[in-house]
Amino acid sequence: MTTENIWNAAWREETWRSLADSEWDVVIAGGGITGAGILREASRLNLRALLVEQRDYAWGTSSRSSKLVHGGLRYLKTGQLALTRASVQGREQLLAEGQGLIDPLGFLLAQYEGDGATAGRLVYGAGLTIYDLLALQWSHRYYSPLDFQMMAPYISPTGLRGGFHYQDAQTDDARLVLRVMREAAGDGGTALNYVRAEQLLLDGADRPVGLRLRDILTGRSAEAHARVIINATGAWADNLRVQVGEEARIRPLRGSHLIFPAWRFPLAQAVSFMHPIDGRPVFAFPWEGVTLVGTTDVDCPPPLENDPSITGDEVAYLMAAITAHFPALSLTLSDVVATFAGIRPVIGSGKADPSDESRDHVIWQENGL
Ligand SMILES: Cc1cc2nc3c(=O)[nH]c(=O)nc-3n(C[C@H](O)[C@H](O)[C@H](O)COP(=O)(O)OP(=O)(O)OC[C@H]3O[C@@H](n4cnc5c(N)ncnc54)[C@H](O)[C@@H]3O)c2cc1C
The missing domain is CATH 3.30.9.10 (D-Amino Acid Oxidase, subunit A, domain 2)
Structure with missing residues (x-):
């Protein structure tokens, strides 16, 4: 798949609307180099993988390194x-x-x-x-x-x-993130920016089965369910960790x-x-x-x-x-x-x-x- 037609407004809208209906294997919160790398590996393994980033890709530490x-x-x-x-x-x-x-x-x-x-x-x-x-x-x-x-x-x-x-x-750290993200998209991975992972969705045994997502651009919300939820939010990781009862570390x-x-x-x-x-x-x-x-x-x-x-x-x-x-x-x-x-x-x-x-x-x- 080429990446020419993705990451435009129409593609974003269509992807947002299909979030809840899709069966994701893995959903990743955080669009820095860690999340991008995981998305790329998951996509290469042919997994249905979704990444959400609350701001621009690499907005966090991955554009502010040495x-x-x-x-x-x-x-x-x-x-x-x-x-x-x-x-x-x-x-x-x-x-x-x-x-x-x-x-x-x-x-x-x-x-x-x-x-x-x-x-x-x-x-x-x-x-x-x-x-x-x-x-x-x-x-x-x-x-x-x-x-x-x-x-x-x-x-x-x-x-x-x-x-x-x-x-x-x-290197150029932010460009490296974008390169990895585009490679993942080329292998079928889905990445959405300006989408925040707000809340973990838990099953009866308090295990995460999905994420409630907030579209920062419009304020609307949606749910994405997955077999595996990955927290790649770097310095912000404790925000999701405390939702499964873990101490801030x-x-x-x-x-x-x-x-x-x-x-x-x-x-x-x-x-x-x-x-x-x-x-x-x-x-x-x-x-x-x-x-x-x-x-x-x-x-x-x-x-x-x-x-x-x-x-x-x-x-x-x-x-x-x-x-x-x-x-x-x-x-x-x-x-x-x-x-x-x-x-x-x-x-x-x-x-x-x-x-x-x-x-x-x-x-x-x-x-x-
Ligand atoms: C000053 C400095 C210099 C450094 N120099 C080097 C270096 O030279 N070489 C090197 O290899 N490493 C260096 N590092 C370390 C490296 O930059 C980090 O290890 C790396 O960028 C961390 O990447 P990350 O993807 O884990 O986190 P981040 O890049 O911070 O990505 C996490 C992302 O998660 C997003 N996020 C947070 N909460 C949510 C949410 N609820 N929903 C959706 N998205 C969310 C954030 O917006 C952020 O973009 C340096 C770090 C610093 C601070």
Whole structure:
């Protein structure tokens, strides 16, 4: 099936009217990358699959990320080899299948005095060796301070001990969602945006058998029944989970970015360095003709109904990082052309520091949801 005739107003109307009469195998709430991927796999398996998204596709976190298709280098630090291998394999597969949408991205990892530079060199060298071996490539190399500055000309030379170069990848996260969604539609999957999954429909044993849906554009409602209901609503997942009696477990963490014009903050590749205040890794990287600087990692308790936005404290935090590491550019707030923020759907475990919470994914089966 081609996707040319879908996603227009007439198609949407016809699809809405047939929702209740259709026998769905699976209904998915949430039109980010998770929901889109599930819709694609379900459609490939010839299942009758429906996805609903309350706003635009990828309105949530999947259009507000750092756009990196990384192989999970940071997971090596905590010994999560299996997760790193899965991430590396995912990156390589996306690079192979997503030409024009997933591009290689060089990464520079600056090492300064006080970063534990000597131990850091050994540890990062070992980590990057494993990272490369998992991808069956040899992309990393250590550079002296002078050579490193040639690749990152505006980086502060004060205390610079050198640094690594290695290879990762980047994408346009929102376009990736749309690509996956269109592939799913091409295989017969149905996706409707501006439709909210409002209420789980439960059977006599309190197991979900469908969803009550609200058309955000007209206010009307409909029911969709399915054998399987999947909650792929990311940071909003608790809203449906509590309807099957589960406790809220999502700890929404906001991550924000500053955007500079490339001519004010020119970079040929990504540069990562430690924040001078708390030692968290911060990075700056070129993307679509601008330079992004990110990110923060702060609690952002519900409600999450409005577009998340950066706070003054986060702006100050990111500006402190780049003025410390790129003083020669004399960047000020007036150079910032835009900002964006997204909410990480992290599982809370009560850690004091948000950045200590695991970034691993989980799949829960909870009372049939
Ligand atoms: C600052 C930041 C940087 C990041 N950087 C990276 C990175 O570089 N690389 C990387 O791989 N990952 C990165 N991530 C993580 C990645 O972005 C997320 O893991 C991913 O986008 C989550 O996708 P999702 O589909 O689960 O959630 P979302 O994209 O949030 O999708 C959930 C969707 O569900 C919808 N929804 C909610 N409730 C309902 C309802 N009741 N009915 C219908 N729809 C509903 C929402 O509108 C939303 O669109 C980053 C995250 C942040 C915040």
